[in-house]
Amino acid sequence: MLTVAPRQVSQQVAFGLLIVATAIVVVPVIVIILQIIINGGGAITWDFLTQPPAQAGKAGGIFPAILGTFYLMLGTIIVALPIGVLAGVYLSEYARENWFTRTVNMAIVNLAGVPSIVYGLFGLGIFVLAFHFGMSLLSASLTLACQALAMTVTTSREAILAVPREYREGSLAVGSTKWQTIRHIVLPQAMPGIITGAVLAMSRAAGETAPILVVGAAFFLPALPQSPFDQFMALPYHLYTVAAHIPGMPKTTIWGVALVLLVVVLSFNVLATIIRLRARKRRYST
Amino acid sequence: MNINVELPDKKAAVNGEVRMNTRNLSLFYGSFQALRDITLDIQENAITAVIGPSGCGKSTFLRLFNRMNDLITGVRVEGSVELDGINIYDKDIDVVALRKKVGMVFQKPNPFPMSVFENVAFGPRRHGKNNRAELADTVEKSLKQAALWEEVEDKLEQSALALSGGQQQRLCIARVLAVEPEVILMDEPCSALDPIATLRIEDLMRNLAESYTIVIVTHNMQQAARASDMSAFFMMEEDRAGILVEYGPTAEIFTNPKDKRTEDYITGRFG
Numbered sequence: 199m200l201t202v203a204p205r206q207v208s209q210q211v212a213f214g215l216l217i218v219a220t221a222i223v224v225v226p227v228i229v230i231i232l233q234i235i236i237n238g239g240g241a242i243t244w245d246f247l248t249q250p251p252a253q254a255g256k257a258g259g260i261f262p263a264i265l266g267t268f269y270l271m272l273g274t275i276i277v278a279l280p281i282g283v284l285a286g287v288y289l290s291e292y293a294r295e296n297w298f299t300r301t302v303n304m305a306i307v308n309l310a311g312v313p314s315i316v317y318g319l320f321g322l323g324i325f326v327l328a329f330h331f332g333m334s335l336l337s338a339s340l341t342l343a344c345q346a347l348a349m350t351v352t353t354s355r356e357a358i359l360a361v362p363r364e365y366r367e368g369s370l371a372v373g374s375t376k377w378q379t380i381r382h383i384v385l386p387q388a389m390p391g392i393i394t395g396a397v398l399a400m401s402r403a404a405g406e407t408a409p410i411l412v413v414g415a416a417f418f419l420p421a422l423p424q425s426p427f428d429q430f431m432a433l434p435y436h437l438y439t440v441a442a443h444i445p446g447m448p449k450t451t452i453w454g455v456a457l458v459l460l461v462v463v464l465s466f467n468v469l470a471t472i473i474r475l476r477a478r479k480r481r482y483s484t
Numbered sequence: 485m486n487i488n489v490e491l492p493d494k495k496a497a498v499n500g501e502v503r504m505n506t507r508n509l510s511l512f513y514g515s516f517q518a519l520r521d522i523t524l525d526i527q528e529n530a531i532t533a534v535i536g537p538s539g540c541g542k543s544t545f546l547r548l549f550n551r552m553n554d555l556i557t558g559v560r561v562e563g564s565v566e567l568d569g570i571n572i573y574d575k576d577i578d579v580v581a582l583r584k585k586v587g588m589v590f591q592k593p594n595p596f597p598m599s600v601f602e603n604v605a606f607g608p609r610r611h612g613k614n615n616r617a618e619l620a621d622t623v624e625k626s627l628k629q630a631a632l633w634e635e636v637e638d639k640l641e642q643s644a645l646a647l648s649g650g651q652q653q654r655l656c657i658a659r660v661l662a663v664e665p666e667v668i669l670m671d672e673p674c675s676a677l678d679p680i681a682t683l684r685i686e687d688l689m690r691n692l693a694e695s696y697t698i699v700i701v702t703h704n705m706q707q708a709a710r711a712s713d714m715s716a717f718f719m720m721e722e723d724r725a726g727i728l729v730e731y732g733p734t735a736e737i738f739t740n741p742k743d744k745r746t747e748d749y750i751t752g753r754f755g
Contacts, residue, residue: 294557364594368656371550372607372663373584382610383596 234457241454251418255440256447260455262422266335266415266430267404267462269423273339274346274403279396281343282350283385286392289351290358291380309348317345318409326413333414336426341409346399353395357388390477394470401466405459407434417443433459503528503697504549504586504667509563511544511553517725518544521563524716524731526667531689531698533708533734536718537749541726542701543591545718546669549699550586551579567667584611586667587660592676593652595644595659600627600636603644603655607663622662630658631688650681654688661692668692670700674707686711705750709738717746 249259285302293299321341331337361384369379385392415435423430437455440447504526511519519541526532526549534542547553548565551572564571572582584607595603604623613619623640627633632654636647644655653673660668670689674682682704689698689711702708708715715737717730730737730746741747 362594364590364592365596367552367555367588367590368594368596368659369606369610370555371552371583371588371590372610372660373580373582373587374607374610375580378610382606387597 231460234453234460238450238453238455238457241448241450242457246454247458254418254444255436256444256451260433260436260458262419263431263433263436263455264458264462265422266432267434267459269335269430270338270342270410270432271400271404271466273335273426274342275396275400277340277343278346278350278399279392282347282396282399283354283392285347285351286354286358287380287385290355291376291384306348306351309345310352312345313408314345314406315408315412317341318412320344321409321413332427333416333429334427335414335423335430338410338414338430338432339426341413342403342406345406345409346403349399349402350392350395353398354388354392357391357395358384360391361387390473394474397466397470397473401463401470404466405434405463407438410435433462501528502526503568504699505566506548507564507566509548509561509565511541511548511562512560513556514558517723519548520721520725520727522726522728523563524728526697526699527714528697529693529695530713531693531700531711532714532716533712534699534701534716534718535703535705535708535749536726536729537720538703539724540718540720542718543671545726546671546699546701547588549667549669550583550588552588554579584663585665586669587663587665588669588671589653589656589660589673591672593649593656595647595652595655597643597645599641600644600647600655601640604658604662607659611663623658626658626662627655629661629692630654631684631691632658648681650677650684653677653681653685657685657688657692665696667697667699670698672701672703675703682707705752709734717741717743717749719745719749 246259247264248261250262251260252258289299289302293302318341321337321344325331325337325340326333329337331340365383365387366379369383370376374382410432414429415432416429417431417436417439419429419431433455437452437459440455441452502525506522506524509519509522510517522545534545536542544553548561549567549572553559553561561573565573567582567586570577596606598606601620601623604626605619608619608622613622624633627636632651635651636655639646644652647655653676657668657673674685677685686707689700692698693713700708700712712734714732715734716728717737718726719729721727730741730743732742737746738750741750
């Protein structure tokens, strides 16, 4: 009477499959990270992080590439964050449903779906050539910012929409204007979400290779960039070149570059998670 | 009638001046009519209770007085709503200034996620008061008026979300009082509170009615009977539009209703 019915067996099987599928998700991440740490850990020395490369990257360090990547992230977010937040506020608070907002929303979705090399060619055509910014940090930052906009607009809009209606009503009910309500209630509440999106957009910009390839990244430069109009080195492009184009490259160096890039990108993702968790804790704690 | 509550003496309050009124007021959400042809006077320094079954448009009616319905797209209003003889639905009305005069307390306590002090100071700050000492005065005065001061005196800098539900609602009342309104709208302010907290809010309302005009929407018949001077009974017609069935002094509505439907409702035969 209390024997195991077939439907319970099938439940067990389904449950097992779900667990296996979930576990498989984790495996590549762990393998990639371990592989890079094991193979590249040996390359990480103080000199590797602080010296310029020598002998076509076979010796010396990767400091200019690290610095260039940070400049890129900074340039990207300086452009993409304000525009993203302002557009997010407009779309969530002011825009009515009409052809204009429908067009904007469609553009945002498509912005996110455009292959990154296409952004590169767009940047080459617009920023490098048409605007005469040349192959430069500026051109590359603007190009990556265009790509990051999709994310900053979307996350800003979502974060703003997630602010409870009760707060807005409470503010309006004491005679605040709509803008005061946005400025003093909505944006502070939405800020952790907005910052999280911005940080993720930065980490993605740090990892992009294809777009910067055509708008200003160089494999080797004798000097660090002095202005936004200078060319720059960047970690992903450096990795691509040392891995694919330099014969006789020590394997440890290649893995070492990969490790540094991975640490930069992951640390920004971790930072985003911390910001989100802290905001959540603050909101619910007393 | 067998409502087991004592009706307070309301002689004093009911002969006040008319502060707000509606004339032939109808409200539409798109093609749906939510309120039909409502004409009613709100007395100064009295508590007017709006009662009636769910969905009869009580909250919608209340939100007319500070134009909170404006936030919903597709709302259309016919007729007039007046404050001191001025139609607040006129084109050149400053809605922000109106909402400063006509404050609102909501169903669910909605303190902002900031300190107790900043919650109360929020309104005054938006209206340009930034002097810390003046703000501190306003905050203290408002919290005292809202009968909350003694409980929060030593935790003004703590998060308002740490307060109990009843305290939060009194904080929201203090927040409204801080901008010195003349009319206070309350949308079922006790529906999320326990009976003790509810009674405290009712006491508070009675005190506030000495200097403010109060309109309260409530589901709770006892509350309307206990706390209000005037009562307006709303119902739905067959097309679900809300209508005003009967309006008069609370004592009369609860002891000697003129309309059969009012009597049925307050004796619990429906709704």
